[in-house]
Amino acid sequence: MNATTLKSLPAFITKEPRSFSESLMANSISIKDQGIWLTVGEAAQMVAPDHSRAFGGNLRQPNFRRLVKAAIAYTLGAGRHKLDLALAASQQHFSGFTDASNKFDREQRSILEEIVRDIEFRTHPLEETQHCQLELENVHLLYETQAVLQAVPRDLRSYILWQLGHGDLQQITMYDGRPIPNTHARVEGLSSAIRDFAQYVKLPLADAVIAWQNGQKARSDSLESETSDIFEEKQRAIREYFATATQDLLNLNEPYKQRSVAIVLSGGGAKDPMVVDCLRQEIESGGHYKLFAIDQLPHSTPELQDPVFTCVQGLLKTASLALDIGNSSLKTGFVSRETDEPYRQPMMQDNLFGQVSSTGMA
Numbered sequence: 001m002n003a004t005t006l007k008s009l010p011a012f013i014t015k016e017p018r019s020f021s022e023s024l025m026a027n028s029i030s031i032k033d034q035g036i037w038l039t040v041g042e043a044a045q046m047v048a049p050d051h052s053r054a055f056g057g058n059l060r061q062p063n064f065r066r067l068v069k070a071a072i073a074y075t076l077g078a079g080r081h082k083l084d085l086a087l088a089a090s091q092q093h094f095s096g097f098t099d100a101s102n103k104f105d106r107e108q109r110s111i112l113e114e115i116v117r118d119i120e121f122r123t124h125p126l127e128e129t130q131h132c133q134l135e136l137e138n139v140h141l142l143y144e145t146q147a148v149l150q151a152v153p154r155d156l157r158s159y160i161l162w163q164l165g166h167g168d169l170q171q172i173t174m175y176d177g178r179p180i181p182n183t184h185a186r187v188e189g190l191s192s193a194i195r196d197f198a199q200y201v202k203l204p205l206a207d208a209v210i211a212w213q214n215g216q217k218a219r220s221d222s223l224e225s226e227t228s229d230i231f232e233e234k235q236r237a238i239r240e241y242f243a244t245a246t247q248d249l250l251n252l253n254e255p256y257k258q259r260s261v262a263i264v265l266s267g268g269g270a271k272d273p274m275v276v277d278c279l280r281q282e283i284e285s286g287g288h289y290k291l292f293a294i295d296q297l298p299h300s301t302p303e304l305q306d307p308v309f310t311c312v313q314g315l316l317k318t319a320s321l322a323l324d325i326g327n328s329s330l331k332t333g334f335v336s337r338e339t340d341e342p343y344r345q346p347m348m349q350d351n352l353f354g355q356v357s358s359t360g361m362a
Helices: 040-049 062-078 106-116 144-151 191-201 207-213 231-245 247-252 273-284 307-315
Strands: 002-008 013-015 028-033 035-043 079-089 119-122 130-143 159-164 168-175 178-189 216-218 225-231 262-266 290-293 321-325 327-334
Touching: 002 035, 002 040, 002 062, 002 307, 013 028, 013 040, 028 040, 028 062, 035 040, 035 062, 040 216, 062 106, 062 119, 062 130, 062 321, 062 327, 079 307, 106 130, 130 144, 130 307, 144 159, 144 178, 144 307, 159 307, 168 247, 178 216, 178 247, 191 207, 191 216, 191 231, 207 216, 231 247, 262 273, 262 307, 273 290, 307 327
Parallel strands: 079 130, 079 321, 159 262, 262 290
Antiparallel strands: 002 327, 013 035, 028 035, 028 119, 119 130, 159 168, 168 178, 216 225, 321 327
């Protein structure tokens, strides 16, 4: 029987702290890159909350490569591994990974093979260096939306998929079981709302991100560790965001709206009840569309119970190691095998997005 491991790291990176307790290094990892030690995860966010990852990117960029190394070592741990890998990219940055024939770029494939061949890492500054050595068999490159579609139950035939994260809100319309390429689009994600929220609560952006996640902020007029509720400010920012962000996307669905009336919401945004409630009010007030968080679908499956990992779950239908290097967090999945039988890839829908290859370059 195969066992699936899902992991997530906050997408923050900074130089390795000199001294840290084991509890503070939880959900973090340090990697060695070009002779220096860097920490990725919660410890990095705590020490340097302004050091979030650069948005987007590809394997030609050092920052992106470091995040890939951290995500893989954090997921696989020490040892030798020989695996297929599936990597997701957003619509905005997908072309940065491909060549003129829309295949995974050979140069980036070579870079990827090199950086994962021997990843030096440790989980505490005082710990001895460990090695995660990965030999890649096949590499698959998918759009984020393409990966999510692979996780959605196939008996859902016509709907709009919205993948909502920190960096962007991506859309693709499914019509009678086929994706409609000209509806594949994106707008800025919840980062837009968080910037407005930071102004409303009068906090630096890094502190506003934490307040957004926790639902409260520290009171500046108190000598003790008191907090104040920020419900109204967060709700205002979310409503303003959806009032403008969704219209262009829905306009693309106009020719298909008679059949594609359900909007399936996936991604980290689908895990925030206030985000889902505000979006439902915005979408359903017109009386035509109906919103479903992906974990609340009538045909939902156990693998859809955490919307944060929907993209990863789709990638795992293609390879045994999945990477979703998000703007807010690094999501990974790994299917370990208890036998020596080769990993069997489930059948995929053929060429979901026209000329875009779903299998990359072997």
